[in-house]
Amino acid sequence: MQRLATYVFFIVCCGLALSQLKTDQKCLREKVITFPQLTTTSWAKLHPNESMDMSAVTVCLRFYSDQVTGHPSLFSLATPSLPQDFSLSWSADLKQYQMVIHNTPVQFKGLTFNLNQWNSVCATWDATSGLAQMFVNEVASIRKEAGPKTAFKGAPAITLGQYQTQYDGGFQPFNVFTGFISDVHMHKQVLSTRQIKTYMEGKKYKHGDYINWHNLKFTIAGSAQVEEKQQVTFHTKEDQI
Numbered sequence: 457m458q459r460l461a462t463y464v465f466f467i468v469c470c471g472l473a474l475s476q477l478k479t480d481q482k483c484l485r486e487k488v489i490t491f492p493q494l495t496t497t498s499w500a501k502l503h504p505n506e507s508m509d510m511s512a513v514t515v516c517l518r519f520y521s522d523q524v525t526g527h528p529s530l531f532s533l534a535t536p537s538l539p540q541d542f543s544l545s546w547s548a549d550l551k552q553y554q555m556v557i558h559n560t561p562v563q564f565k566g567l568t569f570n571l572n573q574w575n576s577v578c579a580t581w582d583a584t585s586g587l588a589q590m591f592v593n594e595v596a597s598i599r600k601e602a603g604p605k606t607a608f609k610g611a612p613a614i615t616l617g618q619y620q621t622q623y624d625g626g627f628q629p630f631n632v633f634t635g636f637i638s639d640v641h642m643h644k645q646v647l648s649t650r651q652i653k654t655y656m657e658g659k660k661y662k663h664g665d666y667i668n669w670h671n672l673k674f675t676i677a678g679s680a681q682v683e684e685k686q687q688v689t690f691h692t693k694e695d696q697i
Contacts, residue, residue, distance in 0.1 A: 479503065481673040486685050488520075488636040489676065491617045496627035498678030502614040502640070504666055505673070508535075511583040511607040514643040515544060516655050516664075518576050520689055521635030524548045528633035529619035530577065531640070535610040539622050542608065544579055545631065555579050555588050557603030564600070567592040574689065576639075576656045580646045583607050594656045596649070614667070616640065617680065636688060642667035 489500050519530055525548065533542040543556040552565045567590060569575060578591040581602060588602035613624035619631035641655075641664030655661040663670055676682070 477675055477677055479673065479675045481671070483670045484638075484672050484682065485670050488638040488683055488685050488688060489616060489674075490636055490681050490683050490688065491632075491634050491679075492681075493679045494629070494632050494634050495678060496618065496629060496632060498632075498680040499618045499627070499676070500616040500637075500680050501675045501677075502616065502667055503673040503675070504612065504614070504642075506666075507611045508608040508666075510644040510666070512581065512644065512646045513542065513608065514578060514580045514645065514647045514652075515542070515641070515667075516576070516578040516643075516647075516652070517544075517640040518574050518638045519633070519635060520572070520574050520638075521633065522571050523634060524571070526630050526632070527554075527619075529615075529617065529631045530633060530637065532615045532618060532620045533608075534613045534620040534623045535608075536623050537610070539620050539626065541612070542581075543619060544577065545619065553577075553590055553592065553597075555581070555590060555602060557581055557588060558606065560603040562588055562600050562602040564590045564597040567595055567597060578647070578652045578655060580652075582646050591649075591652050591656065594653065636683075636685075638669070638685060640664075640667060640669050640672075 527545055527547045529545045531544040535541045538559050540556040540559045546553045552563045553567055554561055554563050581588040583605050586601050586605040587599045589599045590597040616637050617633040618627040643664050644666050651662050
């Protein structure tokens, strides 16, 4: 009887925790999502308005961190058939960024990672050529072949600050991100280098047509929270558009 009561109490607590999660939709211009703890229970999930059917992609974001160990995840997109359909992460100790396309990882070396400064990142991939490229702080990588040449399809689960090893979950401590993430945009095309440059400079850049930071539907959990950018860092204010 006592074992049953303990089980019921656990289920009720889990239900209450889930019921307290709040999904919101708002403009996050000049705001950040803060991840203050190295824990798998803090995360942000982004909710696009439609399923995926895209043969090309560009993801841009900015991050600010002091992590020098592990393999922190910046952006993780999973589908029911592919838990790492598209993801971005970096390894400070190996001094490299990693992009995963359809569960196939590819590494990019020689790109900057600035501790306790804003780092602007854009990643592109095209199914026609199968080529991936990364841009970090206005420096471009070489183009590398990555993943099978198939389009992104299905209903995605998208997380910031955690790496999905299964659809909509399976977070691992080694991949937890701590710091600030901001200005996340996902496009259903490969942006031109000129468009990426304007994003890096914080000018009147093109907003994402799949994920748009200025009209974002999202859910946050644990200690993650939305804050004003000027309250947490010095930064260059982005242009009005």
